[in-house]
Amino acid sequence: MSITLADARIVTTDGVHEGWLTIEDGRITHIGHGTAPGNGYRLAGRHIVPGFVDIHNHGGAGGSFPTGDLEQARKAVGYHTAHGTTTLVASLVTGPARELTSAASALAELCEEGLLAGIHYEGPYISAARCGAHDPAQLRSPDPAELGDLVKAGRGHVRMLTIAPELPGALNAIAFLTGEGVIAALGHTDATLEQTLAGVDAGARVATHLYNAMAPLHHRDPGPIAALLQDERVTVELINDGVHVHPAMMRLAITAAGTSRTALITDAIAAAGMGDGRYVLGDMGVDVKNGVARLTEGGSIAGSTLTMDVAFRRTVQEVGLSISEAAVVASLTPARVLGQDGRIGSIAVGKDADLVVLNEDLTVAGVMKQGTWVKEPIA
Known part of the structure; x- marks a missing residue:
């Protein structure tokens, strides 16, 4: 037809x-x-x-990917698809290995159906100093056996894992992931510039939500942000909801990295599309007020209620990109991250x-x- x-x-x-x-x-x-x-x-x-490509998404419409509940996952995918996301990677959060492998194994079924484009482990190998909305009690340094189990649980559908490069064993873990065809993403990190570059040299190719949950830029201590923006091998994720990143800092990042190395993401949680109230992200309580999600305890920003169409629109209207440029950062660059730009994006x-x-x-x-x-x- x-x-x-x-x-x-x-x-x-x-x-x-x-x-x-x-x-x-x-x-x-x-x-x-x-x-x-x-x-x-x-x-x-x-x-x-082109249909939007979201490589970092925890859920929506009341459904949360970290639960591994397929009914919830289908609901979340349907919600984001209606907002223009035609390719979506389901993100998990830090937790016990048995919970992570169980969720990944379940979500792999939706990958096999073509409903999801892959699975992303955000943690558990991240910095306690920059853990954000992750359970600090579950943070740990990479363990080779556990890491192998996490990859195996996804049955070939694990696309990315976020890791802090300064942790003991992180560089070996990054090299292992790269060899397995899994993207190592640097994030939730307190690394120095040198430690960050060592992670990139080991094979890391993505910056998990640049600026957020990482040591800030400083003119005498540039840290991970400067390293990730300047390294031509790295694609930087940005959450453009007007809460996580100021439009001026969005412009700074896109000017430095270019549209070819910038990928818009939502980092959405189950609360997306649901209104204000009490939610859960992994094992952590989250309160949403005026559309902003924060941990019930401590008040850290806990993902977003963003959809990709809103991120796209803000990128044109608030950041100042052309519609063609916005299409690159919302679709083509993230498709390239997934190695699918020959088919989508x-x-x-x-x-x-x-x-x-x-x-x-x-x-x-x-x-x-x-x-x-x-x-x-x-x-």
């Missing part, structure tokens, strides 16, 4: 083009300028951007028809995944 989306502003890596595209068997087959041949699905000049002939239709104000009008409407735009 062939579908034509016509009368659209198509956002590609080389700009915005007024025209049309056709889809067959879930893939983009033609991209044209001007008026579409024949009768197309007319979008009244709306933008079409941008609008191009031959790629999956994972698409988001945006209204003039950049709110979501429609979402398509592999050529099927998840949310059909109203004409």
Whole structure:
């Protein structure tokens, strides 16, 4: 079956083009300028951007990935998909090994279904000084046997693990992960610049939510932020909800790393889409007030209630990127992190028809995944 989306502003890596595209068997087959041949699905000049790719997400709509509950996980995926995230990695949080392996084993089933793009362990090998919303009682240095079990539990679907490079055994763990095809991400760290660079040299390639839960920039002690921004091998995650990172610091990071090394993430928790109230992240109580999630005890920021469409919109309206640039940091760069940029992440002939239709104000009008409407735009 062939579908034509016509009368659209198509956002590609080389700009915005007024025209049309056709889809067959879930893939983009033609991209044209001007008026579409024949009768197309007319979008009244709306933008079409590539489906968003979220590589760091703990849940939404009341569902939490760390529980390993498949019903909750499906609910969370459905919620974020409706907000334009067509590729999503489920993130776990620090906990006992048995809980982590159980959750990963369960979520691997959804990876095998194609509902999830992988599993991310955020911890448990992170710094007590920068643990944020992770249970400090469960933090530990990498253990080779346990690390092997964590990777094995995901049945080939573990995509990333966040680790603090200054911990004993961390560099060997990073090298092991790299050899297993798992992305080592540096985060929740109090490392020096030199320790951070040693982690990158060992194979780490992502900065987990840059700025947050890491030693701050200082002109005499640059720490991990300077190292991660300057190293061309590293992609930096950024949470653009207006709470985690000031727009000026967003601009600083994107100027330093470029769009090709910047990936927007949500770090969303179960509270996303649910309103204010009391929630749980792993074993930690979380209170959400005015949309901001903080630990009940201590008040640390505990993930977000963000969706990728809001992050995209803020990146254009508050940070000042063009729509094409925002599409890179919301879709193409994170797709590249996952090694899937040949299939998703941008609008191009031959790629999956994972698409988001945006209204003039950049709110979501429609979402398509592999050529099927998840949310059909109203004409």
